[in-house]
Amino acid sequence: MIYADNAATTKMSEAAIRTMASLMETVWGNPSSLYEHGQNAKEVLESARQEIADIIGASPKEIIFTSGGSESDNQAILSAAMTGKRRGKTHIISTAFEHHAVLHTLKRLEKDGFEVTLLPVHENGIILPEEVAAAIREDTCLVTIMYANNEIGTIQPIPEIGAICREKHVLFHTDAVQAMGHIPVNVQDANVDLLSASAHKFHGPKGVGFLYVRKGVTLTNLIEGGAQENGKRAGTENVPGIAAMATALKEAVDNMPETSRHLIAMRDRLIDGLNQIPHGELNGDATRRLPGNVNFCFEGIEGESLLLLLDDKGIQASSGSACTSGSLDPSHVLLAIGRVHDVAHGSLRLSLSEDITEEEVDTIVRSVGEVVTYLRSFSPIWRDLMDGKKAFIL
Amino acid sequence: MALYSEKVMDHFRNPRNVGVLEDANAVGEVGNAKCGDIMKMYLKIEDDVVQDVKFETFGCGSAIASSSMATELIKGKPLSEVSQLTNKAVTEALDGLPAHKLHCSVLAEEAIQAALQDYETRTGKHVQA
Ligand SMILES: Cc1ncc(COP(=O)(O)O)c(C=O)c1O
Numbered sequence: 020m021i022y023a024d025n026a027a028t029t030k031m032s033e034a035a036i037r038t039m040a041s042l043m044e045t046v047w048g049n050p051s052s053l054y055e056h057g058q059n060a061k062e063v064l065e066s067a068r069q070e071i072a073d074i075i076g077a078s079p080k081e082i083i084f085t086s087g088g089s090e091s092d093n094q095a096i097l098s099a100a101m102t103g104k105r106r107g108k109t110h111i112i113s114t115a116f117e118h119h120a121v122l123h124t125l126k127r128l129e130k131d132g133f134e135v136t137l138l139p140v141h142e143n144g145i146i147l148p149e150e151v152a153a154a155i156r157e158d159t160c161l162v163t164i165m166y167a168n169n170e171i172g173t174i175q176p177i178p179e180i181g182a183i184c185r186e187k188h189v190l191f192h193t194d195a196v197q198a199m200g201h202i203p204v205n206v207q208d209a210n211v212d213l214l215s216a217s218a219h220k221f222h223g224p225k226g227v228g229f230l231y232v233r234k235g236v237t238l239t240n241l242i243e244g245g246a247q248e249n250g251k252r253a254g255t256e257n258v259p260g261i262a263a264m265a266t267a268l269k270e271a272v273d274n275m276p277e278t279s280r281h282l283i284a285m286r287d288r289l290i291d292g293l294n295q296i297p298h299g300e301l302n303g304d305a306t307r308r309l310p311g312n313v314n315f316c317f318e319g320i321e322g323e324s325l326l327l328l329l330d331d332k333g334i335q336a337s338s339g340s341a342c343t344s345g346s347l348d349p350s351h352v353l354l355a356i357g358r359v360h361d362v363a364h365g366s367l368r369l370s371l372s373e374d375i376t377e378e379e380v381d382t383i384v385r386s387v388g389e390v391v392t393y394l395r396s397f398s399p400i401w402r403d404l405m406d407g408k409k410a411f412i413l
Numbered sequence: 414m415a416l417y418s419e420k421v422m423d424h425f426r427n428p429r430n431v432g433v434l435e436d437a438n439a440v441g442e443v444g445n446a447k448c449g450d451i452m453k454m455y456l457k458i459e460d461d462v463v464q465d466v467k468f469e470t471f472g473c474g475s476a477i478a479s480s481s482m483a484t485e486l487i488k489g490k491p492l493s494e495v496s497q498l499t500n501k502a503v504t505e506a507l508d509g510l511p512a513h514k515l516h517c518s519v520l521a522e523e524a525i526q527a528a529l530q531d532y533e534t535r536t537g538k539h540v541q542a
Pocket of ligand 1: 026087089090118120167168169194218228
């Protein structure tokens with residue numbers, strides 16, 4: 020089996036599992052309790068906070084633990100919006116290809132009277148900092164732009180965008196869920212005020228994440244209750260999960276130079292191989308992308324049937340076709356980079372992890388080629404393309 | 414838990430009657446690429462019976478399985494029966510489809526109706542229900 024859907028979730032690392040299992044057995048106290056059992060848990064919690072803060076260039080007080088990327092995105096955006104509203108600023112800038120955790124939060128704010136500008140992401144899937152600068156107005160309270168896209172893996176010029184926001188005194192949030200643990204992320208260099216991350220994308224456990232909040236930025240609670248997390252996020256902390264997240268992140272960052280070198284080589288081998296399939300094309304910039312992300316469109320076929328047949332061959336991947344998105348439209352990300360519906364339905368995302376081998380990459384290339392050829396052999400669209408009744412797009 | 418029934422997966426993995434029928438005298442194509450599903454049915458009708466049938470489909474697993482099952486249900490059948498084929502019959506023969514995939518079976522029914530329409534146009538006979 021070749022698991023090539025690491026952008027969906029990753030397998031927990033052995034070290035993270037060990038951390039989690041041993042803490043569940045030994046340190047099960049409530050960190051808010053004053054006796055030793057509780058204080059031991061508190062110590063574990065705070066050392067995880069310190070470890071994560073050190074990795075991203077923050078101070079521990081600036082890290083809030085959450086249930087994951089979605090919660091972090093929601094809280095960051097709603098907090099900045101509330102602060103803006105108090106000052107009469109109700110304009111927010113984002114992009115057309117954010118994760119739904121961001122886009123749906125923005126939709127909700129629009130219903131509450133906010134105005135949202137979604138910047139174009141261009142054919143290569145990369146935002147232009149000058150377009151961010153041009154979109155900022157007197158009443159802009161927040162710019163929220165993802166660090167790396169979850170479907171096409173393109174990496175955004177976050178430090179440049181952050182510098183513009185800082186100069187114009189506008190809060191800047193980045194959804195770094197796909198970037199964290201995969202490319203270097205430092206909140207000082209990146210000039211961000213708020214940053215979301217999720218443990219299960221870097222070999223940590225699911226249901227755990229964090230929000231970086233620069234000192235001086237006011238947070239609004241999503242969850243009211245006890246005084247945990249500086250009073251900003253109520254609920255007894257998931258101590259084993261949080262500690263395992265710190266373990267996984269440390270491991271990912273320590274190994275990053277080596278793993279990203281290997282992954283980039285494997286990614287580019289995969290891209291070169293898939294480029295040999297006629298009438299297919301890579302989605303998103305070829306080099307400014309996450310080390311493990313490959314995303315292609317193949318003309319004349321539909322993504323779900325491609326995934327099912329790859330699964331039969333032991334390869335697990337994902338697609339942005341309508342059938343897999345659960346709606347009638349294909350992925351909003353592929354439409355945002357200008358893919359037409361016909362082509363966007365035939366997309367394939369392969370997101371690799373560091374244990375991928377050259378042989379496995381070659382197996383993927385061969386299998387994708389076979390399945391695409393097979394599906395095209397009885398596709399009426401492909402027939403029309405071959406008969407010249409329709410023009411090839413790719 | 415699997416997304417599809419074993420029947421669906423069987424017809425998806427080993428589609429029956431797949432391809433083009435060169436001597437078809439009734440052809441129907443429905444759906445569009447924008448929505449992600451296109452089905453094309455080729456029928457050879459003789460003596461008011463579907464003597465042979467083939468299909469081509471661009472679409473998801475359930476679209477391919479629905480086309481395959483529909484061809485099995487009409488092959489060798491008199492037009493009086495073929496014209497009555499419903500999407501429900503296709504779905505049932507597949508041991509069910511997930512709710513958001515039912516439109517695939519509707520597409521199969523419509524593709525057959527479109528082929529019968531084409532036959533009527535070509536021959537002037539009235540066969541549709
Ligand atoms: C870019 C991005 N943001 C947010 C999320 C949501 O994260 P979580 O699953 O931890 O809520 C994901 C993961 O699906 C993601 O890829």
